Amino acid sequence: MTQLxxxxxxxxxxxxxxxxxxxFPIKKGVFSKQVRAVKAVDDVSFQxxxxxxxxxxxxxxxxxxxxxxxxxxxxxxxxxxxxxxxKDLTTLxxxxxxxxxxxxxxxxxxxxxxxxxxxxxxRTLLEPMRVYNIGTRSERKERVIDxxxxxxxxxxxxxxxxxxxxxxxxQRIGIAxxxxxxxxxxxxxxxxxxxxxxxxxxxxxxxQDLQEQYNLTYMFxxxxxxxxxxxxxxxxxxxxxxxxxxxxxxxxxxxPLHPYxxxxxxxxxxxxxxxxxxxxxxxxxxxxxxxxxxxxxxHTRCPSCMDICKVEAPTLNEKEPGQFVACHLYQ
Amino acid sequence: xxxxxxxVNKLKTxxxxxxxxxxxxxxISFHxxxxxxxxxxxxxxxxxxxxxxxxMGLVKPPGxxxxxxxxYNGINLLELSKREMRKLRGNEISMIFQEPMTSLNPVYxxxxxxxxxxxxHKNLKGKERKExxxxxxxxxxxxxxxxxxxxxxxxxxGGMRQRIMIAxxxxxxxxxxxxxxxxxxxxxTIxxxxxxxxxxxxxxxxMSMILITHDLGVVSEVCDRLVVMYAGKIVETGAVKDVLSxxxxxxxxxxxxxxxxxxxxxxxxxxxxxxxxxxxxxxxGCRFSDRCPYVMxxxxxxxxxxTKVKDGQESACWLTVEEGRRAPNxxxxxxx
Ligand SMILES: Nc1ncnc2c1ncn2[C@@H]1O[C@H](COP(=O)(O)OP(=O)(O)OP(=O)(O)O)[C@@H](O)[C@H]1O
Ligand SMILES: Nc1ncnc2c1ncn2[C@@H]1O[C@H](COP(=O)(O)OP(=O)(O)OP(=O)(O)O)[C@@H](O)[C@H]1O
Ligand code: SF4
Ligand SMILES: [Mg+2]
Ligand SMILES: [Mg+2]
Numbered sequence: 001m002t003q004l005x006x007x008x009x010x011x012x013x014x015x016x017x018x019x020x021x022x023x024f025p026i027k028k029g030v031f032s033k034q035v036r037a038v039k040a041v042d043d044v045s046f047q048x049x050x051x052x053x054x055x056x057x058x059x060x061x062x063x064x065x066x067x068x069x070x071x072x073x074x075x076x077x078x079x080x081x082x083x084x085x086x087k088d089l090t091t092l093x094x095x096x097x098x099x100x101x102x103x104x105x106x107x108x109x110x111x112x113x114x115x116x117x118x119x120x121x122x123r124t125l126l127e128p129m130r131v132y133n134i135g136t137r138s139e140r141k142e143r144v145i146d147x148x149x150x151x152x153x154x155x156x157x158x159x160x161x162x163x164x165x166x167x168x169x170x171q172r173i174g175i176a177x178x179x180x181x182x183x184x185x186x187x188x189x190x191x192x193x194x195x196x197x198x199x200x201x202x203x204x205x206x207x208q209d210l211q212e213q214y215n216l217t218y219m220f221x222x223x224x225x226x227x228x229x230x231x232x233x234x235x236x237x238x239x240x241x242x243x244x245x246x247x248x249x250x251x252x253x254x255x256p257l258h259p260y261x262x263x264x265x266x267x268x269x270x271x272x273x274x275x276x277x278x279x280x281x282x283x284x285x286x287x288x289x290x291x292x293x294x295x296x297x298x299h300t301r302c303p304s305c306m307d308i309c310k311v312e313a314p315t316l317n318e319k320e321p322g323q324f325v326a327c328h329l330y331q
Numbered sequence: 332x333x334x335x336x337x338x339v340n341k342l343k344t345x346x347x348x349x350x351x352x353x354x355x356x357x358x359i360s361f362h363x364x365x366x367x368x369x370x371x372x373x374x375x376x377x378x379x380x381x382x383x384x385x386x387m388g389l390v391k392p393p394g395x396x397x398x399x400x401x402x403y404n405g406i407n408l409l410e411l412s413k414r415e416m417r418k419l420r421g422n423e424i425s426m427i428f429q430e431p432m433t434s435l436n437p438v439y440x441x442x443x444x445x446x447x448x449x450x451x452h453k454n455l456k457g458k459e460r461k462e463x464x465x466x467x468x469x470x471x472x473x474x475x476x477x478x479x480x481x482x483x484x485x486x487x488x489g490g491m492r493q494r495i496m497i498a499x500x501x502x503x504x505x506x507x508x509x510x511x512x513x514x515x516x517x518x519x520t521i522x523x524x525x526x527x528x529x530x531x532x533x534x535x536x537x538m539s540m541i542l543i544t545h546d547l548g549v550v551s552e553v554c555d556r557l558v559v560m561y562a563g564k565i566v567e568t569g570a571v572k573d574v575l576s577x578x579x580x581x582x583x584x585x586x587x588x589x590x591x592x593x594x595x596x597x598x599x600x601x602x603x604x605x606x607x608x609x610x611x612x613x614x615x616g617c618r619f620s621d622r623c624p625y626v627m628x629x630x631x632x633x634x635x636x637x638t639k640v641k642d643g644q645e646s647a648c649w650l651t652v653e654e655g656r657r658a659p660n661x662x663x664x665x666x667x
Contacts, residue, residue: 024486026478059518060490061474109489109516113432154609164348167429167512168375190489193515194429196545198589199375201600208598223490223518224546226591230600267519269548282520288475 013083014185014217015048015071020080022066026290038290040066042241043080045316048185051211053218055232055249057225057264059286062238064221065109068187071219072106073097084185102132105178109189109221111170115162121148121173122158128180147176152202167194175203179210187219192227204231225268229253234322237261240297241289243316247323257325259302296328304329336507336539337363337386340399344378344385347393353610355381357563358398363507366533368540370550370571372586373560374607379543380429382560383509387426388416403507422452425500429511429543431492435484441495442468442480445502452503467498472524489516497525501532509541514549526553547590551575556643559583562607562618565637569644579646581623617649625650 021044023037041063048054056064069075071082073089082089084100092100108114115124125144129135135143145155151172162170171194178186188207192200204227210216222228228235228249235252237245237260245258256262263280282301287293293300299309308328316326344356356378363369371379385396388408401408403424408416420426425448428434436444445464449455455463461480468476471494484492493516500508508529514522530553532538542554550557550571557574559567559582567580578584585603605622608614617623620630629649637645638652 057518060494060516060521061488065488110430110432110492112430152606154606154612156609156611164346166376166380170430172375190516194375194512194545196373196375196586197547197591198586198603200545201589201591201602205599205602223516223522225519230591264519267523269519269523269546269552281523286472286474286521288478290475290478 012049013047014050014085015219016081016083016086017047017067017071018045018081018083020044020067020070020082021078022063022070022075023078036290039241039292040289041070041077042289042292044238044241044243046236046243046246048217048219050184050217051215052233053211053220053231055228055235056219056221056238057223057228057235058238059240059260060223061286061289063241063289064238065189067238068106068189068219068221071187072101072104102181103184105181105183105186107171107174107178107186107188107191109193111167111174111194112162114174115170117162120159120161124173124177125180128177132181134181143180147179150179150206151176152199168196168199171195172199172203175207182214183216185217185219187221189221190223191220193223200227207231225253225265237264240287240292242297242326243324244298244327245323245325246316247320247325251320251323255320255323257319257323257330258298258327259304259329260298263303296326298327334364335362335402336365336404337541338400338402339386340402342382342385342396342398342401344381344390344394344396347395351611353613354563355394355610356385359560359563359565361558361565361568363539363541364555365539366537367556368533368542368554370554370557371541371543371560372545372547372550372557374562374582375545376607377560378563379560380511383426383511383541383543386509387420387424388413389420389426418452421448421499421505422503423505424507424509425503425505427493427496427500427508427510427513429515431489431496431516432484435492435495437484440481440483441487445495445498448499448502463502464498467502468495470501470528471495471498472521473498490518490521493517494521494525504532504536505538506536507539507541509543511543512545513542514544514546522549529553547575547587559586562613563610564618564634564647566619566648567644567646568637569640573641573644579640579644579651580619580648581625581650582619583646585622617647629653 020041022041023039026036058064070077077090122144126140129140148155153172175191192203220231232249234248236243239260245261256265263282266280287300295311296309296314299305306328314326314328314331316324319325319330340360341358342356343354343358345352345354373379384390386401390396442464445467446460449460449463465476473479473494497513514525554571557571558565561582567583578587589601591600603622616631616633617635620626627649635647635649635652637647640646640651
């Protein structure tokens, strides 16, 4: 029976994240004694189906990039399990991870820092194909040109080095690099944040075309709520290392439940909006992930805070079918 | 007295790195009035960052800045010595860079990096300096400021690094801030807080600002006037509400038509078909001509100059120059 269940899971989910934690130690003094820890990711669980796009939004510093780095194992989790197609990544050997790494690619938030400054763009894109022995020399070169054109860069740019590009051009090189090996899962950390809206639209259309063609799965981290609404099937909202709401896109944007989600949606600036929007301005300082508030981590800034919120942490519960929220208003 | 804090005349920045040198910024002119916020938008790679680096005197060889003048408070920055420029930079004029990791030093803690300009320009020392730095960190919304002071850039999230850059830029109460995509890595609540803080500084200290962003929502909320760039040139300029509500240049129109529409269910987003030509392929004519739905034969051979559309609004398009009109208001074709 359990075996059967596992079988189903394997087919259904490409990624399963179970109770994952990442604590960064804070050290002090000459003996580097650990005094406390930054709880960057604190007990997060979610699953992703093949071919879906999960949007991730949340306050700056809430642990989104850390989560991404844990999944591609640039960081080791403090605790928890991360499974790709049923295989637990946290226990894979280096060798096993090498072949798995090909299936998960990441577009990094800071393109400049993630590109080798001494390599031309061509080399950056050729190298992964060479490492995994894909195609002949000329096929590889062709693919580079093809990818550059797909992300809207002139093929004459192939011989340039990263510093010779603009911010948005570099970001597109990062996207091309993630696509080069035809991965199954792409974790995109703010992949279009530096692009003007027309190029942004082209890149998003491209990503969606590829998704349809190859049944790709995307985890899409973004601060831009309209982009998030457009591209996602489901959306997870994070606050201080935890998921506070997880729902289908339509539910989340038309009927947000968590007070933080509400504040977030109300704060988005709009072009030529005829009426000045009623903005929910969050009061109080952003709390520290090293010393998260007791009870609900959001209670210090929540407009609907009740007594129970200050003492007891809410758990993520299914309020509507498919819509999960961690808030005492709905427990 | 002149009411403009900055006047840029025919600025041209050339890179000599390729076989054929190219002008990343090609004879652009604009001004910033005292206390004003000027927005700059434009296609990725059109020269926005190079424009700001040129004003700051930070273009490195093989790049070279030429042009008539960059006048800051009456002084032509192009004529200043390196030393004189250093005295202005970070003090009177400061810049928030687009990619924080490229401009933060990985081997110094962020507190010392923010304190640096306070040391150099304001001669603040010891405890006083540290207090001011912690205060700045709090102003930009960084939690546990006392601890973060001792963190290195790699220990911070993308948005925190961006706020460190903002704190560095604001440290010495500059008169002019050039902010290159200052809020792209920030979530909307913190973005709102930072923009609020900048507005406050403007009101209190009369600071002027150039804000480079592709977020037209931000433009619409904080900028007074707008410059739209395309392939190294300014193609449209005017009051924000004029440009956003009745754009004149076909590129501006296409840009606005590409905005994802709220609540829309369409699978594909609108965009302007084609791509920006690489500088080596800039012809003699209008650089938008191979993507423009209104293209005429003249567009391929001659480049249109900025021409008045209405008071304060100018557009560089043959439709305006020849016929004194805007691109037609029927739906501009952004393809999907
Ligand atoms: N190497 C590290 N050492 C110590 N603390 C770290 C380290 N990396 C991240 N952190 C801390 O973990 C928290 C989460 O950081 P993370 O980069 O995941 O945030 P984020 O959600 O991606 O934010 P942003 O939207 O600003 O990019 C932050 O408080 C950050 O300071
Ligand atoms: N150091 C350099 N050497 C050679 N070319 C450069 C250099 N820096 C920028 N360029 C080129 O100059 C042009 C303008 O670049 P710039 O960085 O100003 O663009 P941008 O408008 O800021 O774009 P984005 O919105 O993507 O940041 C681009 O075509 C870019 O490739
Ligand atoms: S000048 Fe001609 S090609 Fe250029 S934007 Fe106007 S109509 Fe289009
Ligand atoms: Mg991040
Ligand atoms: Mg730029």
